[in-house]
Amino acid sequence: xxxxxxxxxxxxxxxxxxxxxxxxxxxxxxxxxxxxxxxxxxxxxxxxxxxxxxxxxxxxxxxxxxxxxxxxxxxxxxxxxxxxxxxxxxxxxxxxxxxxxxxxxxxxxxxxxxxxxxxxxxxxxxxxxxxxxxxxxxxxxxxxxxxxxxxxxxxxxxxxxxxxxxxxxxxxxxxxxxxxxxxxxxxxxxxxxxxxxxxxxxxxxxxxxxxxxxxxxxxxxxxxxxxxxxxxxxxx
Amino acid sequence: xxxxxxxxxxxxxxxxxxxxxxxxxxxxxxxxxxxxxxxxxxxxxxxxxxxxxxxxxxxxxxxxxxxxxxxxxxxxxxxxxxxxxxxxxxxxxxxxxxxxxxxxxxxxxxxxxxxxxxxxxxxxxxxxxxxxxxxxxxxxxxxxxxxxxxxxxxxxxxxxxxxxxxxxxxxxxxxxxxxxxxxxxxxxxxxxxxxxxxxxxxxxxxxxxxxxxxxxxxxxxxxxxxxxxxxxxxxxxxxxxxxxxxxxxxxxxxxxxxxxxxxxxxxxxxxxxxxxxxxxxxxxxxxxxxxxxxxxxxxxxxxxxxxxxxxxxxxxxxxxxx
Numbered sequence: 001x002x003x004x005x006x007x008x009x010x011x012x013x014x015x016x017x018x019x020x021x022x023x024x025x026x027x028x029x030x031x032x033x034x035x036x037x038x039x040x041x042x043x044x045x046x047x048x049x050x051x052x053x054x055x056x057x058x059x060x061x062x063x064x065x066x067x068x069x070x071x072x073x074x075x076x077x078x079x080x081x082x083x084x085x086x087x088x089x090x091x092x093x094x095x096x097x098x099x100x101x102x103x104x105x106x107x108x109x110x111x112x113x114x115x116x117x118x119x120x121x122x123x124x125x126x127x128x129x130x131x132x133x134x135x136x137x138x139x140x141x142x143x144x145x146x147x148x149x150x151x152x153x154x155x156x157x158x159x160x161x162x163x164x165x166x167x168x169x170x171x172x173x174x175x176x177x178x179x180x181x182x183x184x185x186x187x188x189x190x191x192x193x194x195x196x197x198x199x200x201x202x203x204x205x206x207x208x209x210x211x212x213x214x215x216x217x218x219x220x221x222x223x224x225x226x227x228x229x230x231x232x233x234x235x236x
Numbered sequence: 237x238x239x240x241x242x243x244x245x246x247x248x249x250x251x252x253x254x255x256x257x258x259x260x261x262x263x264x265x266x267x268x269x270x271x272x273x274x275x276x277x278x279x280x281x282x283x284x285x286x287x288x289x290x291x292x293x294x295x296x297x298x299x300x301x302x303x304x305x306x307x308x309x310x311x312x313x314x315x316x317x318x319x320x321x322x323x324x325x326x327x328x329x330x331x332x333x334x335x336x337x338x339x340x341x342x343x344x345x346x347x348x349x350x351x352x353x354x355x356x357x358x359x360x361x362x363x364x365x366x367x368x369x370x371x372x373x374x375x376x377x378x379x380x381x382x383x384x385x386x387x388x389x390x391x392x393x394x395x396x397x398x399x400x401x402x403x404x405x406x407x408x409x410x411x412x413x414x415x416x417x418x419x420x421x422x423x424x425x426x427x428x429x430x431x432x433x434x435x436x437x438x439x440x441x442x443x444x445x446x447x448x449x450x451x452x453x454x455x456x457x458x459x460x461x462x463x464x465x466x467x468x469x470x471x472x473x474x475x476x477x478x479x480x481x482x483x484x485x486x487x488x489x490x491x492x493x494x495x496x497x498x499x500x501x502x503x504x505x506x507x508x509x510x511x512x513x514x515x516x517x518x519x520x521x522x523x524x525x526x527x528x529x530x531x532x533x534x535x536x537x538x539x540x541x542x543x544x545x546x547x548x549x550x551x552x553x554x555x556x557x558x
Contacts, residue, residue: 006336010322017324082320082381085284086337087306234287 003088007096008103011070015104020069025108028062036115046123048115052133052203055112056196059137059144060169066104067148068162070097071230076156084234090227098149098223105141109134128205136202136211140195143218144169150222153229172196237262237419238283238389242292245278245443252278254443256292260436262388265415267434267451268423275443276423277317280393283421284314296389310339313387313418317394319378323367327358327377330366331384338385352380356410372403379407383414390414392422396429408433463532464505464512469498470524478518479503484511498527 015021036051074080083093119125144165151165152158175194179187191197195218198211243256253275260266268276281287283294285301285308294301299308322330331349340348353362356376361369366377375395382390395411396404411433414420424430430437431451439446439454447454468475472490479488484505491500505511512529519526 002339003337006333010325010333014322014324077320077323078316078318079320079322081281081284081286081314081316082334083337085286085309085312085314086334087309087339088337089306 004092004096004099007088007093008100011097011100012103015100020065021104021107024062024065025104025111028058028108029111031058032112032115036118040118046119046125048119048125048130048133049203051115052137053199055137056140056199059141060166060173062108063105063141063144063148064151064162064165064169067101067145067152067165068158069152070101070149071152071226072156072158072161090230094149094223094227094230098146101145101149102142105145106138109137109141126205129203130205132202132205132207133199135207136199136215139212139215139219140199143195143215143222146219146222146226150226150229153226237264237297238421239295240283240292241295243279243282243289243294244291245275245282245287246290252443253282253289256440256443256445258438258445258448260389260419260421262419263415264436265411265420265422265434267430267437268421268440269425269427269430269437270423270440271425274425274440276425276440277393278443279440280314280316280391280421280423284312284391285309286314310385311388313382313385313390315378315382315390315392315395317397319374320381321366321374321377324365326363326365327369327373327380328353328362330377331380334381334384338387340385348384348386352384355383356380372399372406375399375403375407376410379410383418388419390418390420390422392420394423394425396424396426404429464503464515465528465530465532466501466503466515466526467495467498467528468501468519468524468526470519470522472499474522475499475501475519475524478522478524479515482511482514482518484509484514495527502532 032051032055035054036048039047039050074083084090116125116127116130147168148161148165151168152161154164155161172193172195175190176196179190179194182190193214195214198208198214201208201211238260240256240258243253244251245253256279258266268279270276278287282289283301285294285305288302296308296311299311301308322333325333328349331352332345335345335348353359356379358373358376358380361373366374369377375398379392379395382392392411396407399407408429411420411422415433422430422434431454434451436448436450437454438448476488476490479485479501485503487504489502489504491502493499503511503515512531515529516526
């Protein structure tokens with residue numbers, strides 16, 4: 001556990017030593033800020049649902065950028081030879097990386113709290129949906145980051161890692177449109193793993209245990225797969 | 237200290253390391269010598285537990301490097317071929333990271349890092365970003381990383397590769413110094429480097445051990461027939477005639493005229509006796525000046541050829557066993 005913290009600390013510092021974290025966070029805030037402002041000016045309602053919907057869309061583009069370098073660089077530079085010849089377990093390593101990227105994501109999300117504060121100042125927003133949406137965003141972000149981390153474990157190239165995780169997220173997104181094509185158990189399966197559909201509930205302020213469970217399962221499964229990939233590579 | 241049994245690594249049908257067996261005792265400096273692609277790096281990766289072996293085992297003080305990795309890896313410091321450095325950290329930050337990774341106790345960390353920085357003369361660069369320091373410094377930071385946590389065993393993969401001659405000498409001195417407190421296994425493809433620091437040498441080629449011995453014994457074996465290069469002014473036929481009269485000379489090879497008026501020769505002698513004096517006096521007698529003369533050091537290829545020739549019979553025996 002101590003070494004998870006060691007890995008985490010170094011990774012977070014390296015995010016903020018490079019322009020990456022700043023660029024990702026500021027771009028995300030510019031775009032969501034623009035959406036928030038125009039929506040507010042147009043509808044004049046203390047209402048954020050469509051902003052959150054757009055945030056989820058944006059995460060498809062932004063989390064791959066956040067995660068693509070997580071595991072590629074160490075492999076490319078041969079630093080994994082230091083890591084895996086010291087008494088460090090693969091799980092500790094992967095958890096450290098995950099928590100680091102997740103923390104940067106949470107920092108990014110924290111800045112968006114400004115929007116409900118603005119609503120609070122000028123009106124009386126309904127906090128149920130807003131809190132629900134944030135819980136959904138936190139859980140969904142975790143799932144997306146673990147997918148990105150997994151993609152990053154597959155290759156030494158940041159670009160390819162980014163594209164793989166982007167591809168997986170896009171695939172998940174278009175699942176919604178496949179629901180109508182299939183019938184029976186396949187349709188049911190798609191319905192069950194459609195992560196974007198669950199967010200609709202969160203965004204209404206409904207905390208569905210199934211949604212929470214699916215998001216956590218995604219996170220867990222991809223984290224597990226990441227540890228497997230790293231382990232397997234050394235054995236091959 | 238470390239015991240290697242039947243260590244084998246296969247990639248598909250290619251055998252990179254084939255049935256390696258050896259033991260290193262505490263305080264020894266063992267050198268791995270072999271041409272590029274001989275399996276040195278693969279062997280070291282298996283010794284450190286970075287890469288599991290296809291067959292065989294590595295145990296460190298009785299602890300298996302795969303099964304008891306947490307305990308076994310604490311005993312090892314490893315410098316890979318390319319030092320494993322985070323480019324956007326300063327030297328001190330990096331060493332602090334490594335000391336956390338290697339479970340140096342919190343209250344001893346500063347002390348440990350200070351002593352490593354002092355030992356490797358890194359104080360000039362300790363607060364600079366690793367990407368901005370020279371190759372020689374990077375190599376030293378790599379070594380610093382390996383000795384953090386005071387591991388009993390240091391495994392160094394080509395520690396002097398890519399350094400300038402001054403740095404090479406520094407690193408060698410350092411390794412000798414470290415050898416007083418640590419057991420060291422290091423690899424190189426340069427014979428003189430290995431023989432300068434090691435107590436014992438393992439020569440490997442194509443994944444197999446060609447020879448294990450002390451540098452003295454190896455060079456004894458190798459120097460039985462020595463080669464001499466000479467540049468002599470004079471008529472070729474007559475010079476050859478005179479050289480042939482020296483009984484120890486086995487073979488004369490005429491290289492040709494490099495310097496105007498002088499001809500280069502390679503002489504090989506069968507005995508250990510130094511024939512340079514004889515050659516000198518004979519040529520002086522005949523009035524042919526020797527412009528240059530030196531004992532030719534064996535190249536690695538020649539070392540291999542000789543060793544493989546000498547050990548051909550042993551190998552036959554091995555193969556029959558299999």
